Amino acid sequence: MKVAFIGLGVMGYPMAGHLASAGHEVTVYNRTTVKAKQWCDQYKGQSATTPEQAVKGADIVFSCVGNDNDLRQVITGEEGAFKGMHSGAILVDHTTASAEVARELAIQAADLGFGFLDAPVSGGQAGAENGVLSIMIGGEQATYDIVAPVIDCYAKSAKLLGPAGSGQLAKMVNQICIAGLVQGLSEGVHFAKQAGLDAAAVFDVIQHGAAGSWQMVNRHQTMIDDQFDFGFAVDWMRKDLNITLDEARNNGAQLPVTALVDQFYAEVQKMGGNRWDTSSLVKRLEQ
Structure with missing residues (x-):
């Protein structure tokens, strides 16, 4: 298919x-043109200087940018994607953003004759590079059915979870679960060290039992080794948690642990860890 991709981050x-x-025939747009050129050199695709130009003739338009405001700029802005998409084209937004902006874009897309899916992803940079992302999707079944075979190119798991906004709400559930897991893992690593145990040996055993998780399998050794210069940045996690806590205030959900871990991440930021991996929570315990 002829597709466009807006946003060439990690x-x-x-x-x-x-x-x-x-x-697929891919045209890309990125605010940093050097990155777009690098991508074109690597994958032999084409690039455009605006989102409007990038989406010309595309059957499906994918976006993956920073936040709600970035998304509005590249989609509904003066030279945004909605200015160049043709009737019947579909926008698939992979940005982790608010459910509010997803519903907003869904309404605008419908008015213009476009399809829309909010489809945030989980799996990190490694998941994206290896094509094994988990994708949580909101939108219409007929639209999803068209897009599903295409997103299979980089998905291990994808599921339609309800109307527009449902994908973003599910991503909030994902981040709630991660926040608590990483804090628990941080305390476990810290305790093992303080107790004089061989922490690596401990986690080599317990990761196969009831305490096991993706975070434990993939992060315990780097946490022990004090390595955090990779992965999902603390700044990004705080953005996601703030979106989640805002939504919880709207729907009445009680998230005491999530709110607490968000403040722990604020402490990591004060330590200069804005771009450290989220597993850097352990560092605040070792100060």
Whole structure:
């Protein structure tokens, strides 16, 4: 298919690459043109200087940018994607954003004759590079059915969870669960060290039992080794948690642990860890 991809960050760059490798005709847009040129050199695709130009003739438009405001700018802005999409085209937004902006874009897309899916992802940079992301999706079944075979290029798991906004709400559930897990893992690593145990040996055993998780399997050793210069940044996690806590205030959900961990991440930021991996929560316990 002829597709466009807007946003070539740590996630979007490899996701767009999987589309090109699968044989789709891909045109990309990125605010940093050097990154777009690099992608085109690597994957033999095309680039455009505006989102409006990038989406010309595309059957499906993918976006993966920073936040609600970034998303509105590239989609509904003066030279945004909605200015260039043709009737019947579909926008698939992979940005982790608010459910509010997802519903807003869904309404605008319908008015203009476009399809829309909010489809935030989980799996991190490694998941994007290896094409094994988990994708939580909100929108219409008929739209999802068209898009599903295409997003399979970089998805291990994808599921339609309800109307527009449902994907973003599900991503909030994902971040709630991660926040608590990482804090628990941080305390476990800290306790093992303080107790004089061989922490690596401990986690080599318990990761196969009831305490096991993706975070434990993939992060315990780097936490022990004090390595955090990779992965999902603290700044991004705080953005996601703030969206989640705002939504909880609207729907009445009680998230005491999530709110507490958000403040712990604020302490990590004060330590200069804005771009550290989220597993850096352990560092605040070792000060």
